[in-house]
Amino acid sequence: MARQPKVTDYRDQVENIEIAWIPMADGRKLAARLLLPRDMAARPVPAILEYIPYRRRDGTRVRDDETHYWFAAHGYGVARVDIAGSGDSDGLIQDEYHKREQDDALEIIAWLAAQPWCTGSVGMIGISWGGFNGLQVAARRPPALKAVISIASTVDRYADDVHFMGGCLLNDTLDWGCYFVSCGSRPPDPEIVGWDRWKEMWKYRIDNLDCFPMLWMEHQRRDAFWKHGSVCENYADIQVPVLNVSGWVDGYTAAVFRCVENLPGTKGIAGPWGHKYPHVGIPGPAIGFLQECNRWWDRWLKGKKTGVENDPPLRLWLQDSEPPQPHFDARKGRWIGLPQWPSKNIKTTTFHLGAGTLAVKKGRAKPMSVLSMQSTGLTSGEWCAYGLGKIAPELAIDQREDDAQSLCFDTAPLSKPLAIVGRSHVRLRIAADRPQ
Template identity: 35%
Template sequence: MNASAPSADGSGRRHEVAVYRDVRIPTSGPGVTLSGDLFLPEGAGPAPLLLTLLPYRRDVTALSGSAAFRWFASRGYPSLLVDLLGLGSSDGVRRPPFHPDEADDALAAIDWALRQPWCDGTVGMWGGSYGGMTTMRAAARRPSALRAIVMLESTADPGRDFVHPGGARGALGPLGLWSMTMLLGQLLPPLDDYADLTEQSRWRSRMRSKPHLLDLFRPGPDDPVWLEGRIDASAIEVPALCFAGWRDLFCEGTLRAYEEMSGPKRLIAGPWLHTMPNESPHVAVDFLELALAWWDRWLRDEPNGVDKAPRVSVHVQGGRPHWLGLQEWPADAASRPASLADWERTEPHAPDAEPNTPDPATGVLSGLWAVPSGPFGLPLDQHDDDTRSLCLTSLPLAEPLLLCGRPRVTVARAWSRMSVKLTDVDPHGRSTLICAGLEARVQQDGTIEITLNPTAYELPAGHRLRIAVAPGDFPRVWPEHPGGDGLPEVTGLVLPVLPDDANPEEGLDYPAPDPNSLLAVRSEPPAATSATPTPPVWEIANDLLGNTVSVRIALSDDGAAVRHSHGRGHRIRGRQEVTATAHRAQPEAATVTVSAAGDVRTETGQHVAVEAEITAAATGVRATGRITLDGSLLLDQQWRAELPLTEASSRQD
């Protein structure tokens, strides 16, 4: 069965695309407008609008050619990418991240679009990650013109799923890579029209503003601001197509939101990291065609059979990778308690630690799925992390075991924070991460049930299951001493299996994307250069003398990726490096440091150099920003915050 449904607009034509940069969208604030890039299919007539709202600056997004927006427009759908209030080229003062009023920006864009001659009165919204959150926020407000959504790798609870995973303070992801992305967006000059006085005014007035880093660091896991930022996915009644990645930090968030949505819905879950499914180096699928078929069905009312396909498609990982079609996501509808009586127990042991002492710095071998870094960073062999953890390992399986859902592990005498991983141990001893869970809230009697992330994974016969328990997961969260006496006891494991009446559909086929499809609608090619591209770096280093472990990621555009900004003569290049270091004997000394630089040579002849640094610890953060214009200092700013002494002390006890 071919699970995609390629289609075009009703005429079957492909359209030329006209692009309008920085269209101004009025809001309810007097004189306050949002900025958007509008992609119109020429000669299509009034049609449904596809809307996306992001905090990442549409002029920076345009550097890669805005290919997806152009592609949808070439298929007859006007597409609009909008900067959120106070960000990019939009007016106003930015809100804190994940603010519920971000939905107001979507409603303003919809109201404006409905008054335009190219819109037929219906709207679809889509986006991944943060764009998925703005999509769900708007859908939960139920504007009448919004008829369908597509959500990729996102969450309705960013506080718990991203900033403070499982209730523990987040480290590398929120305070490192994401905060630097937002800081660079704050410091980089405008790329649409650098010489425009209004753009210059926005840039210069915002460059000294408080960075997003402080919004993420100051409120702790129990701060009510994170409750306010939650999205009520149960209020989403429009048809929703959801994409989840098994190796994505928002896997649980996407599945949870899907389960709560109350309208027609479809789920496609693949083995992807935090990247678009059509751009993944692992089992890429043609996301654009799948989304197009969804729009055609629910925005154009075309009977293309999308609503007749399996409601749930999961890519089964493990020994026999394949797609499986289900009518329902299991959501723990069936489960199998495992008897742990004959499982082998091994206590943590490391040459640089006391016997039976857990390592607070375990986690680096889990890869970058929870950080995230993009298309690379799949989990590595977990063996060395396993030896530093408390483990229970089963006997070899007599027959294959298909897991589909959320495993649950019960622990007695738990540490104050519990990281639990389920792995697949092959006959050679290699340990492959299946899924993981993290929980920082233990019951008063010392027991805890940890629900692991959702998965679809098949273990071959002869392989063994392993439960690995540790007091943390670095660099996802800050390491700390576990506290208490002795080791926990794993008392229960519940494995998710398919119900007897699931009747899974085998043989689904999701074709890989056609790269020529996107190339045909890209904007002008990047500037030619003879330089050799600088490859990305992902490095794990153990300092045997210092008893530390470090994760380093380096990204650079200094070589062949020097680019012209969309239709402008600007030349832009940049670099970024992040290092997270954990001290095994002194976990409170862990740090995350990020340095980044951007170099812009504008078409008007100016040279703008941006440098930024972030240094974060569990008890305090510091950021610096420096901008020079033609060699003269324009900005030299520092921002910092520390936890109150009482909270910082309690973390170190």
């Protein structure tokens, strides 16, 4: 693992422009923070964009400093832009990944490419929201966008996000939805937007903000609402190189495999981490992710020969089996590289449900019933662990008590080690004895 760089390593090499206003065609202005190499006037550089709704001046400030100073010190201009209706930007947050958000991104990219300090080449990076919209904006094909690094994202907003999964409404719809409302209702900074405007801007947000969980629950099927922003609807829309990254205890691992399979030229990394940047990934081991990013940017934004094309399409952390515990500082295992996905070295095995068993041989199906306590399942851990460590343990623990209150299906003891890579699928036929 490469040493984690400190912001103080690079402050003397980087100019911090705390507020830059990016004009939109309709008269709105979006607020940006720019970190630029001090010699950019003599040597124009490519631009890197992170575009999210979490207030750049405080919401993601520490995280931004950890990554953006590094990029700026290594020859890139970095723009951290507040989405319309967040931070100090004009407008209103209308929903996740709204078409207006994408339209604004096209204007932002064109603005960055036209700056005198920019070579005209732009990349997008982000984790979670910023990983989502990096793929979505790439599908819109802005001419100046040359590459994307997408961390902890999805290609399928309906079936692989916090709202519905496996046909079931997730608790995260309410959890995340309420937090998202708070993001859209936070005030701008009077010192930035002006003491004469900030209250008016804040009141406009509060008065007009939608109740997002209700909006999402109105769409319980895969309709046009969810197809918008789901790049799996047409992978071919994306024509730029994508580095897709996630962790095994993150909720968004599937996109790594789907992008490698469906987007030519994509490289994927799946590590042991939760919902964090891999250079600070928990559980560890973390990796020198900023160095990996630089190889990607140098190749696709500067045209340097860094060898990224020769990297295995998929690099993943193959975890060893360990007794469950609520937190791991690091997982045991090893890195492997796969020359393609799906891999020729992987065999799909189907197990059939029996009376408490999982068997390769199909038996005669019999109806089974279960009546569990509402608390059943609490030991299974968080759907998306954030790598909070010992502060808030998130991982699955011993689940035998839950097993006893459930229909549980086990294989016979394994005769030899079995490595599981990729996604598992289960097909169930379920009926309830009470109406919804």
